[in-house]
Amino acid sequence: xxxxxxxxxxxxxxxxxxxxxxxxxxxxxxxxxxxxxxxxxxxxxxxxxxxxxxxxxxxxxxxxxxxxxxxxxxxxxxxxxxxxxxxxxxxxxxxxxxxxxxxxxxxxxxxxxxxxxxxxxxxxxxxxxxxxxxxxxxxxxxxxxxxxxxxxxxxxxxxxxxxxxxxxxxxxxxxxxxxxxxxxxxxxxxxxxxxxxxxxxxxxxxxxxxxxxxxxxxxxxxxxxxxxxxxxxxxxxxxxxxxxxxxxxxxxxxxxxxxxxxxxxxxxxxxxxxxxxxxxxxxxxxxxxxxxxxxxxxxxxxxxxxxxxxxxxxxxxxxxxxxxxxxxxxxxxxxxxxxxxxxxxxxxxxxxxxxxxxxxxxxx
Amino acid sequence: xxxxxxxxxxxxxxxxxxxxxxxxxxxxxxxxxxxxxxxxxxxxxxxxxxxxxxxxxxxxxxxxxxxxxxxxxxxxxxxxxxxxxxxxxxxxxxxxxxxxxxxxxxxxxxxxxxxxxxxxxxxxxxxxxxxxxxxxxxxxxxxxxxxxxxxxxxxxxxxxxxxxxxxxxxxxxxxxxxxxxxxxxxxxxxxxxxxxxxxxxxxxxxxxxxxxxxxxxxxxxxxxxxxxxxxxxxxxxxxxxxxxxxxxxxxxxxxxxxxxxxxxxxxxxxxxxxxxxxxxxxxxxxxxxxxxxxxxxxxxxxxxxx
Numbered sequence: 001x002x003x004x005x006x007x008x009x010x011x012x013x014x015x016x017x018x019x020x021x022x023x024x025x026x027x028x029x030x031x032x033x034x035x036x037x038x039x040x041x042x043x044x045x046x047x048x049x050x051x052x053x054x055x056x057x058x059x060x061x062x063x064x065x066x067x068x069x070x071x072x073x074x075x076x077x078x079x080x081x082x083x084x085x086x087x088x089x090x091x092x093x094x095x096x097x098x099x100x101x102x103x104x105x106x107x108x109x110x111x112x113x114x115x116x117x118x119x120x121x122x123x124x125x126x127x128x129x130x131x132x133x134x135x136x137x138x139x140x141x142x143x144x145x146x147x148x149x150x151x152x153x154x155x156x157x158x159x160x161x162x163x164x165x166x167x168x169x170x171x172x173x174x175x176x177x178x179x180x181x182x183x184x185x186x187x188x189x190x191x192x193x194x195x196x197x198x199x200x201x202x203x204x205x206x207x208x209x210x211x212x213x214x215x216x217x218x219x220x221x222x223x224x225x226x227x228x229x230x231x232x233x234x235x236x237x238x239x240x241x242x243x244x245x246x247x248x249x250x251x252x253x254x255x256x257x258x259x260x261x262x263x264x265x266x267x268x269x270x271x272x273x274x275x276x277x278x279x280x281x282x283x284x285x286x287x288x289x290x291x292x293x294x295x296x297x298x299x300x301x302x303x304x305x306x307x308x309x310x311x312x313x314x315x316x317x318x319x320x321x322x323x324x325x326x327x328x329x330x331x332x333x334x335x336x337x338x339x340x341x342x343x344x345x346x347x348x349x350x351x352x353x354x355x356x357x358x359x360x361x362x363x364x
Numbered sequence: 365x366x367x368x369x370x371x372x373x374x375x376x377x378x379x380x381x382x383x384x385x386x387x388x389x390x391x392x393x394x395x396x397x398x399x400x401x402x403x404x405x406x407x408x409x410x411x412x413x414x415x416x417x418x419x420x421x422x423x424x425x426x427x428x429x430x431x432x433x434x435x436x437x438x439x440x441x442x443x444x445x446x447x448x449x450x451x452x453x454x455x456x457x458x459x460x461x462x463x464x465x466x467x468x469x470x471x472x473x474x475x476x477x478x479x480x481x482x483x484x485x486x487x488x489x490x491x492x493x494x495x496x497x498x499x500x501x502x503x504x505x506x507x508x509x510x511x512x513x514x515x516x517x518x519x520x521x522x523x524x525x526x527x528x529x530x531x532x533x534x535x536x537x538x539x540x541x542x543x544x545x546x547x548x549x550x551x552x553x554x555x556x557x558x559x560x561x562x563x564x565x566x567x568x569x570x571x572x573x574x575x576x577x578x579x580x581x582x583x584x585x586x587x588x589x590x591x592x593x594x595x596x597x598x599x600x601x602x603x604x605x606x607x608x609x610x611x612x613x614x615x616x617x618x619x620x621x622x623x624x625x626x627x628x629x630x631x632x633x634x635x636x637x638x639x640x641x642x643x644x645x646x647x648x649x650x651x652x653x654x655x656x657x658x659x660x661x662x663x664x665x666x667x668x669x670x
Contacts, residue, residue, distance in 0.1 A: 039458040040402055047576070064370030089649055090641055092396075095457075096587045100637060103580035107630030110577070115626035118443060132423040132472075150385040206409065206576075210465030217454050217462060254476050272453055 012139040015245040019260060022211060023237025025150040025195045028157060028230040030216035030237075031281035032188050035168050035226075041080075043187065043213025044102040046196040046205045048079030050109025053130055053200070057116060065145050069197050076193035078113075079105050080186075088239060106205075131226045131287070133204030135245065146198045153191050156232075157230075164188060165226055203240070203257035215266035222274035240264035265305050295322045296356045300331070305351035313341045377383050378615050379395045380497045383516035384569045385581045388432035389589075390523040391562040392582035393599050394555075396537050396590055403442065404582040405561065406460045408566045408575040410441040416474045429563040433516075438563025439556060441467060445512065491558020494572045494626040514570040523561050527600075532552060535596055562635045573626040580630035581607065588633070588640040606636045 007013075026042075033041050048322045049072035054124065079101045086097040098333045157164065160243030166174040167184045175181050192212065199208040219233035244260030299322060303310040323342065332349035334341075344352055395401050414437025418430050441463055448459035494512075501508040527534060537544040537551035544551040566578050573581060589602035614629030621628075642649050 034455070034458055037455060037457065039455065039461045040405075043405070043461060044442065086641065089652075090591055091647055092587055092590065093399045093401075095399050095401040096396045096583060096590075099405060100587050100634065101578055101582045102405065103576060103584060103630060104578050104634030104637070107580050107627045107634065110627035111618075111621075111623045111631055114619065118622045198368060206468065207465050209461045213458050213461035214465075217458050221453060249645075253529055257473045258476075261465050261469045262473070265462060265469075272448075272451060278453060280453070 002284050010247070011136055011138075011250075012142060012249050015135045015249065015256060016242050017143050018135060018138045018198075018202050019142070019241030019245045019256070020238045021146045021241075022195075022198050022260075023239070023241040024234050025153055025198055025237075026208075026211040027215035027219065027233030027235070029153070029188070029192050029195045029235035030214075031219060031226070031230050031233050032164060032168055033192055033212055034216040034220065036185075036188070039213045039216075040072065040098055040209065041192055042196060043192050043209030044098045044197065045189075046103075046208035047077045047102045047109075048076050048105035048197050049193070049200060050106055050130065050205055051075045051112055054109055054112035054116060058112065062277065065142050068200075069145070069149070069194075072197045072200065073190065073193050075105060076196065078192060080189050080193070106149055107151060128359065130200050131205050132255065133200065133202050133207070133257040134201050135248070142201060146201070149194050149198055153194055156187070156191065160184065160187065168226075203260055204308070206315040207261045209255045210261045210264060211228045214261070215240070215269050218264070218268045218271040221271040221278050236264065236267050240267060242344065292322065295327065297359070299323065299326065300344075300348065300352040301359055303342060304349070304356055307343065310342050310344070374615065374619075377494055377625060380510060380516060381494060381611030381615065381625070382571055383513060383520055384578075385585055385603045385611060385629075385633070387516055387520040387523050387565050388569060388578060388582040389585040389603035389607055390520070390527060390560055390600060391565060392586040393533065393589065393596075393603055394538055394558055395562070396583055396586045396597075397599075398668045400556075401583045401587075402457065402460055403445075403565075404562060404579050406441050406464035407438045407559065407563050407583075408578045409464040409603045410471075411437050411563055411566050411570070413437060413467040413471035414440075414563075415426035415473075415499070415570070416471045420474065420478060430567055431519075434563040434567035436563075437467075438559050438566070441563075442556070442559050449632050488513065492645065493627075500571075502626055508580055509662075512568075512572045516572070519561075519565045519568045523565060525612075526557065526561055530557075534558070538596075557600060559594040559616050575629070577626050577630045580633055584633040584637050585610070588637040591637075591644045594646075606633060610636060 014180055015188070028040075030042065033039060045364065052071030052073070052075030053068050056067035058068040060309055071227060083094075083097045083101050086092050086100070087094050092100075092356075105300075119300070163174070163184050164181055166179065167181050167188075171181050171185075174184075200212050203211055215236040216229075217235040218236045221231045222232050223229045240260055240263040244263045244277070245262075247255040248254050248259045270277075273279055303313075326348070327334075327342075330345055331351055332342045333345055334343075392401075392404060393405055411434045414433045415425075415430060417437075418433035419425055422429055424430060444467075445456070445459045446461045448454055448462060449456045454462065497510045497512040500511045502511050502514060504514070514517070533544065533549045533551075533554055536547070537549055537554050543552045560581070565582075566575070569578050569581065585603040585606040586599065588606055589599040592602055594600055610629050610632035614632040615625055618625040618628035640648070643651065647653060
């Protein structure tokens with residue numbers, strides 16, 4: 001019953017739809033940004049959107065989402081252009097260029113924000129919300145526009161799919177084919193700026209960085225194909241958006257943005273540990289198995305080559321388990337004299353011969 | 365007379381602004397040179413987490429414990445980032461983009477849960493209020509010294525003390541980490557020390573300028589200095605000069621336009637960066653263009669015949 005109430009709740013519906021749209025757009029675009037080694041682009045562009053949002057407010061005098069989109073796109077592109085200029089025409093490295101643009105654009109956003117507050121406009125209330133997002137204040141009309149942005153972006157991506165793919169993985173080759181690589185990179189960057197616009201309302205300027213990085217980073221673990229990676233990233237984005245929004249509504253008082261981000265981060269951690277093929281856990285298990293196999297081979301080899309030493313072999317802490325195992329499997333028995341050493345059984349001899357053959361085959 | 369100057373509101377604000385710039389650009393210089401500028405972004409956000417944790421444990425919002433707590437939060441951020449990058453599953457920049465939003469989110473949620481009646485709200489945390497630093501003073505030899513000025517001066521001394529003590533080692537570790545390692549200078553440890561100082565500086569600067577503007581103070585003057593000189597010690601001097609100039613010009617512009625003082629100071633550091641980018645004596649864009657034109661017009665010397 002409680003769930004039914006929740007599902008029919010107007011605000012909750014809006015927040016969940018908005019969060020899913022955010023996941024849907026930021027996941028795939030984040031993949032491109034991450035593969036192009038520009039993970040922090042989203043961070044910079046979202047900070048750079050602030051002055052644009054304020055400017056559009058100063059010009060239009062209202063919190064109209066159309067104006068906000070145009071403003072955010074404009075200053076976002078300006079910031080991207082500045083970054084490009086700084087890295088191409090000065091000795092500053094990418095990180096310094098991103099950091100300076102991010103902080104300077106954000107600072108001018110703060111200056112404009114305080115300017116607006118100084119003019120005491122009555123409808124300025126919602127502007128500060130862009131710092132942290134204000135998911136609960138999402139309106140149906142906002143959702144339509146966010147949906148339209150998402151749709152346009154995804155359609156653009158599928159139209160320029162081949163070009164975007166080639167520019168991402170081999171920009172040099174794309175250039176030799178005569179593709180307008182700079183234009184395609186600019187379009188990809190502009191689309192990240194569009195995703196930021198959707199994210200401003202939901203998670204705010206600061207946390208938008210993670211919405212670009214996290215779904216892409218999680219998806220990368222599960223797939224090595226760009227297409228499926230994009231789909232998974234979109235799925236991760238939607239799941240974290242929806243669950244973050246749900247937890248926030250159920251808990252009352254916990255901010256939506258941070259919850260969405262923490263859910264996404266949790267998914268990343270799980271993916272890092274468990275993703276088939278790349279998962280750290282599987283890696284650790286494989287490493288352990290290889291170590292065991294090597295120890296087994298070493299013991300068999302040594303015992304075969306030096307049978308007299310084997311009879312006086314003292315068990316060390318590292319080899320005790322493996323010796324016990326070989327004993328149980330019938331490769332080894334305790335040496336005849338005393339209880340310290342070991343001798344190979346006939347089965348053990350055969351196995352050891354194989355090991356020796358492989359070892360010496362490798363050596364020759 | 366000095367007391368009079370300090371009770372005047374303009375001077376303490378300008379002094380604090382300049383001190384924030386001087387202290388942070390000292391550590392920022394190394395971040396810019398090493399190509400780790402975005403760590404200042406990560407650290408300045410994740411210390412929100414550290415501040416909240418230390419506050420929950422000790423109920424102190426500022427002071428030495430917070431500085432130490434921040435140092436460890438900064439270290440935690442960097443270690444987590446490196447641990448993620450070392451898995452080889454994500455790149456370094458993606459790791460930064462994963463770690464600091466997560467820590468920041470936890471900090472914000474903890475504030476949500478526990479801090480209904482405290483004045484550290486997320487807004488001050490991000491933006492700071494340099495306009496009010498003169499309200500919070502400590503008596504020092506009978507003079508009302510703003511607390512922020514005191515803590516920033518301490519951080520400036522600490523930062524430059526560290527840099528002065530390990531100048532040679534830091535220099536080598538920055539420009540040739542492999543050689544520094546061979547000499548046994550432990551560049552990694554030195555770098556961690558530097559990052560801990562960065563975090564402490566960020567916390568000390570917090571009340572004044574907040575998390576995001578700290579990035580501007582840390583790396584923009586240093587980047588501008590990098591465009592102007594090839595000498596490490598000159599970078600510190602230029603960085604400090606730009607900080608002072610931004611602080612003064614930012615304050616008067618902000619008062620004139622009635623806008624955020626900290627924001628305006630940060631914007632001014634950007635203006636100086638653009639000036640350095642365009643008109644730097646050696647690497648400036650305009651200078652390069654002029655040089656190219658002069659080269660083109662100059663008659664080309666024929667190569668000496670053999």
